[in-house]
Amino acid sequence: MNEVKLQDDIERYLSGEMTAVEHKAFDLLRKEDPAVNAKLAEHQEFTKILKQYSNRLALETRLDAIHSEIDVHTLADELIIHPSFIVRLWRNHHSKISVAASIAIFAILSTLFVTGYFNNQDSKYIQLSREVGNLKHKTDNLNLKLAQTANSRSGKIVATDRFRGTGFAITSNGLIVTNYHVVSEYDSVYVQNAAGKSFKAKVLYTEPQNDIAILKITDTAFKNLGPIPYTFKKSASDLAESVYTYGYSQDQGVFGDGKLTASNGLNGDSLDYQISIPVNFGNSGGPLLDSKGNIIGIVQAKQSQLEGVHFAVKTSYLLSAIDSLNQKVVLNTKNTLANLTPVQQLKKVKNYVFMVKVYDK
Amino acid sequence: MSKELNDSIPTDSEVILGILNNSESVLKRLYVAYFPMVLQMIINNNGTADDAKDIYQEAIIILYNKIKAGDFELSSKLKTFIYSVCRRLWLKRLSQMSRFGGDIRDFQEYLHVEEDVDKHTEMDIQFNKMESALQLLGEPCKTIMEDFYIHNLSMQDICERFGYTNADNAKTQKYKCLQRLKKLFFQQK
Numbered sequence: 001m002n003e004v005k006l007q008d009d010i011e012r013y014l015s016g017e018m019t020a021v022e023h024k025a026f027d028l029l030r031k032e033d034p035a036v037n038a039k040l041a042e043h044q045e046f047t048k049i050l051k052q053y054s055n056r057l058a059l060e061t062r063l064d065a066i067h068s069e070i071d072v073h074t075l076a077d078e079l080i081i082h083p084s085f086i087v088r089l090w091r092n093h094h095s096k097i098s099v100a101a102s103i104a105i106f107a108i109l110s111t112l113f114v115t116g117y118f119n120n121q122d123s124k125y126i127q128l129s130r131e132v133g134n135l136k137h138k139t140d141n142l143n144l145k146l147a148q149t150a151n152s153r154s155g156k157i158v159a160t161d162r163f164r165g166t167g168f169a170i171t172s173n174g175l176i177v178t179n180y181h182v183v184s185e186y187d188s189v190y191v192q193n194a195a196g197k198s199f200k201a202k203v204l205y206t207e208p209q210n211d212i213a214i215l216k217i218t219d220t221a222f223k224n225l226g227p228i229p230y231t232f233k234k235s236a237s238d239l240a241e242s243v244y245t246y247g248y249s250q251d252q253g254v255f256g257d258g259k260l261t262a263s264n265g266l267n268g269d270s271l272d273y274q275i276s277i278p279v280n281f282g283n284s285g286g287p288l289l290d291s292k293g294n295i296i297g298i299v300q301a302k303q304s305q306l307e308g309v310h311f312a313v314k315t316s317y318l319l320s321a322i323d324s325l326n327q328k329v330v331l332n333t334k335n336t337l338a339n340l341t342p343v344q345q346l347k348k349v350k351n352y353v354f355m356v357k358v359y360d361k
Numbered sequence: 362m363s364k365e366l367n368d369s370i371p372t373d374s375e376v377i378l379g380i381l382n383n384s385e386s387v388l389k390r391l392y393v394a395y396f397p398m399v400l401q402m403i404i405n406n407n408g409t410a411d412d413a414k415d416i417y418q419e420a421i422i423i424l425y426n427k428i429k430a431g432d433f434e435l436s437s438k439l440k441t442f443i444y445s446v447c448r449r450l451w452l453k454r455l456s457q458m459s460r461f462g463g464d465i466r467d468f469q470e471y472l473h474v475e476e477d478v479d480k481h482t483e484m485d486i487q488f489n490k491m492e493s494a495l496q497l498l499g500e501p502c503k504t505i506m507e508d509f510y511i512h513n514l515s516m517q518d519i520c521e522r523f524g525y526t527n528a529d530n531a532k533t534q535k536y537k538c539l540q541r542l543k544k545l546f547f548q549q550k
Contacts, residue, residue, distance in 0.1 A: 004536045046543060047510055052484070053491045054511040059425060062385070063418045066392045072400070072410045079401040081466075 010040050014047075166247035166286035166299070167191060167215060169352040170232075170322065171329060172225040174199075174217030177318060178285030178356050179300055180206050183213045186358035191217060194253060194350045198357070205325055210271060210317045211300055213285075214325065215356070228332035229348045230287070232315050233294035237273070239263060245277055245299050245312075246346060247286030248355040255346055256283070260296075265311045272311040273297050279310050285356060288312040293337025293345050370394040373439045380428045392421060395440060398469065399447045405466050406451065416454065420446040423481045437472055445471040449478045494545035502538035509535060 012018050013026050030037045082088070090097065165182030169175065176191055183189055183203055192198045199219035206213045237243075237260055244257035258277035265272025275288065279299055288297035297312030322329050337345045371379065371390045379387025396417055403413040420443050427433045448471050455465075495503050501523060508514040508522070516528050516535070525531040 004533055007536050007539070008532060042543075046546070049487050049491060049546075050506075050510050053488045054507070056422065056488055059422055060418065062388065063392060063421060066389045067396075067414055067418070070393060070396060072414070075397055075400055076404055076410045076413075079397060079404060081405050 006036065006039070007043075010036075010043050013040070014044060164248060164282050164358075165284040165356045166249075166282065167354045167356045168285075168287040168295075169225055169228060169354070170214075170318075170331065172228055172332075174201075174222055174225070175204070175329065176201065176215040176217065176354055176356075177298060177321075178213050178215060179298060179313075180208050180211045180213040182285050182356055183215070183358055184208070186360055188359040189215060190357045190359070191215065191354035192357060193354055197221075205321065207317075207321050207324075210321065211313055212298065212318060212321045214321065225352060227334075227336070228352060229336045229345075230289060230293050230295050230352075231332055231335040232319060233290070233296050234316060234319060236263060236314070236316075237290060237296045241296075242291045243275055243277065243288055243296065244291075244342065244346075245279065245283065245286045245288050246350055246353050247279070247283040247299065248353075249280035249282035253350055253353065253355075254280075254283075257342070260290075261309070271313055271317060272300065273314060275299075275310050275312055276308050277310060278308070287349070287353060289337075289345075289349065291342070293335050293340070293349075373435055376439055377428055377433065377435070380425055388425075391439075392417075395443050398440070398444060402444070402447060402466075402468050403451055405468075407455065408451065412451075412454070416447050416450045417443075419450055419481065423477055426481075426484075427477065441470060441472060442474065444469040445474045446478060449474055453478070490546055490549045493549065494542055497545050498538065498542050502541065505535055505538050506542055 009018075009022075009026060013023065018026060030040065165178055167176040167178035167182075170177050184206070189201045189203060190198045191201050199217045199222045201215040201217045201219070204214045204216040239260055239262065241260045242257065243260050244255065246253055246255050248254070256277045256279060258275055260273055261276045262274035264270050265274060273288070273296070275297075277288075277299070279286075283299050286299040287295050288299050290296050295318075296315050298315075298318060300311045300313050319331075322331070337348060340348075369390055371387055371394065376387055376391050378384075379391075396413075399417040399420070400410065400413040403416060404410065408416075423446055424433075424439070424443060448465070448467070452465065495506070498506070505519060505523070508519055509516070514522075516531055519525075519535070520528055520531045523531070523534075525534065
């Protein structure tokens, strides 16, 4: 009760409701009792905050009322600085744009990957076909036109020589093997022997996936070749074996020798051997022989970026191609080259190696 | 309405006199006159219209209290003062929300008003304490406190409103309420 009385006194003292006598007495009390004085100060401070707080609330209410009369939305639209179209597009849609871009990049990369674009990038085959250059082609066209003009009355069509490769005999009765890419897309094929004599031939059988083609000489002028001097080696040959080839990379037959350098071709392709023979355009389809006179492959293609790396289709693929022929083929099993020097071997072999010429109409 | 008021931007001395005289119309004209400026500053610096309202009202309160306290010296334009306060408050708010990119787009020149803003922030802390103390106090104490200390009602009026049989009971009740309110207020950190 005493506390309540004191509180009441403090309030009356502060509000000035006390009589002069009471006021004096209370002043005396404040001096005597510091606790009363502290209490008074605290109360004064507290009520001040309370008062200010209420003033603040009242002011906020007034301001809110004023604010509610302002059309903030329209004002905001007028005042906001609109960045340029591109910036806005990016700000509003940057996540979508990013996702779309990522998907696009991923799609492109995966498409390239699936289509094998990356695999082919590093090293490309140059087919060893002896493609006559653009210049020659143009000259041929000119010649053709001239000839057509000259022969316009008889209407004779002059065929042009397009590709040249090499082929070699597998039987004495005129079966010749070459690369598929040498004869593909050409319907007229001639083979020319070492003596320079040409015979008409037809394409008997092809295996595009193994790049093998078997030709048959159909020309009536063709005589039996006589016994084939070389044999076909079925088993795989060893690395570092001395090998050689003979082929028409130029107008004349050219000999080339080297080593067997790898048992698989480009990117581990088991179709091929790798060889270190310096072969050129026109060597395609030529025989690859080891030092004993066994055919171990068909010279096939040249690797474009690595120096001195060339390929030859393994004999085992040739043999399976021969097996696939409709007719029965008796392969030579008696090797007459085994004990000869390379010089003597080549003298014999070259009679069984032909230049393959193709013509388009 | 707002257009019409916009056209009559009050002069600075008009505003000071008006606030000292509690003129409602001057306050309104002041408020309407400078709100677009602050709105522009805030919505172009990562803020919303609601943020602008909060910040602007705080600035107006600071100005209002400064004028009421009688220590306001017109050392700059009111416009510049309000803009500076809002700018300062908004920078503070942005850094609290960690949305501040270290760069603010300005539309006006500005002053350094840290002192005024800090003083205001201190007061705000006190008021927040008071607000939550009053909330915790509950009824009927809250109303008794407000009636007596804020609305300055006499004990006699309070007796009648709450149906106390005599003034002494009311006084005892008021005393208890006050003690609780003080306790709640001072306990808060």
